[in-house]
Amino acid sequence: TNHCIGLLVALYALCLWIIPAVVQYSGCLALLWHDVIVEKSLDTVTRTTRPQRLLKAVQDRAIRGNPKSVISVIDHYCRNQEWAMNVGDEKGFILDSVVSELNPQTVLELGTYCGYSAVRIGRLLHSGARLLTLEFNPDYAAVAREVISWAGLENTVQLVEGASGDWIPRLREHFGIHTFDFIFLDHWKEGYLADIKLLEECRLLRKGTVLLADNVVCPGAPDYLEYVRKSPLYDSRYFKSHLEYTKAEDGLEKSVYLG
Template sequence: MFHDEEFPPRILDHVMKNAIKGDVTNVIDVIDKYCWSVEIAMNVGDVKGAILDKSFLEASPKNVLEIGCYCGYSALRMSRLLKEDAKIFTIEASSQYADVAQEIISFAGMEKKVQILRGLSDEVLPTIAEKCGVRTFDFVFIDHAKELYKRDLIMLENLGLIRQGTTIMADNVIFPGCPDYLEYVRNSPKFECTNYPSKLEYCENREDAMEKSIYLP
C-alpha cells in the first residue's frame, strides 16, 4: 500500500497539471485531495499535518531537519510556517523520490527554503553540520524507516546536532510503529514526551499517533 514506486511520478504529474505554480498552500491542498480521493501515499497528510504545524509554530525554529523527504509534502507544510531567516534540510535516500521532491518544491516556489540532502541518514548526518553550516537543529521531524528512528535519534545526540530544548516530532509511532524508539524516549530522563493520538494518513479508521520529545539533557 505504501511503497508503490510509481506514486511519486504520478503525483508530480498531477501537481504540475492541477496546482497553481508558486502557491505552496494550493500545492499541499492538491496533493491532499488526490491522496484522499484517488490513492493513499505515505505523506504525513492533512490530519497529522495539523499536529505537526502546531508543534512547529510553538518551536518557532530557525534550523529544521527532516529525515525522510519522500515527495516533499511535509517539508512544504513546514516551509509555509518558516521564519524569514530559517531553513529546512531534508534527507532522502531514494534519488528517484528526491528528484520528484525537488521538482514539487521548486514548483511551489520553496526551493530557497528547503534543501534536499540525498543519501542514507547515517551517511548524511555525520557531515551535515559542516556541509549545511548549522551547529544544532531546533526542530527535527523523523519520518523515515521506522526501525531506524531510535538509531538516528541517538546519532543526533552523539553528534551534538540537537540542543537543550530541541523539539523532535516522530510520525507513525503506532502504525507502522516504532516501539523501540518510544521505549527509548519515554524512559530517558533526557526527553520530555507528549503523545498525539490521530489516524493514519488519508485513513479514517486506522489508529496512528505522533510523539513529541523535547530534548532536555
C-alpha cells in the same frame, strides 16, 4: 458474456469501493492494500511510479508558487485517487501547530518522500530559517525537488540525497549548522532510534530541541518510543491521530530534548 460482465463489475466494485472501505480501519491491511497491491498494479499498468503520478497531479492542478495549493492538491489526490504515505492532512495540522509554536530557525527532516511535509513545514518558516531534508531514494528525491520548487520553497528547503546515517555526522561541517531547533522523523521507522542516538552523539541537539516522530503506531517504532519515554534526556508526549487518509489509529510523538 453476461456472466463475464457481471464478474468484471463485481471485481471493479470490490477494488474501487469495498476493499478500500474495509481497510480504512486497519493500518496493516491499509498498508498491504495501498502500498503493495494497488501501487504495484498501477506502476505496471501506467508504467509510471506513484511519486511521478503525484507530481503530475501537482503540476496539473496546483498553483505554482503557492505552497497551500500544493498541499491541498496532494491531500485531495491521496484521499480520492491514490493513497500515499505522506504525513497527511490530519496529522499535518499537528505538525503545523508544533512548527508554528516553536518558530524554528534550523530544521532537519529525515525522510522527504515526495516533499509533502517539507512543503508543509517550509511554508511556516520565517525569513532566514532553513530546512534540511534528507532522502535516501534518488527517485523520491527527484520528485520531491520538483514539488518543493513548484511550491516556490527552493530557497527555504534544501534537499540532501543520501542515507541519514551517513549524513548526520557531516551536517555541522557541510552546512554550518551547530544544532537544530526542530527535527521531524518520517523515514524508515527502524532507523528512528539509531538516528536520534547519532544526533545526540554528534551534539546536534540543544536543550529545548523538539523532535516529532511520525507513524509511531502504524507501521510503528516501539524501540524509539520506549527510549524517548524512559530516557531522562527527553520530555515526551503522544498525539493520537490516524494513519494518513484512513481511520486506523496512528500518532505523532513529540519529544523535547532536556540536555
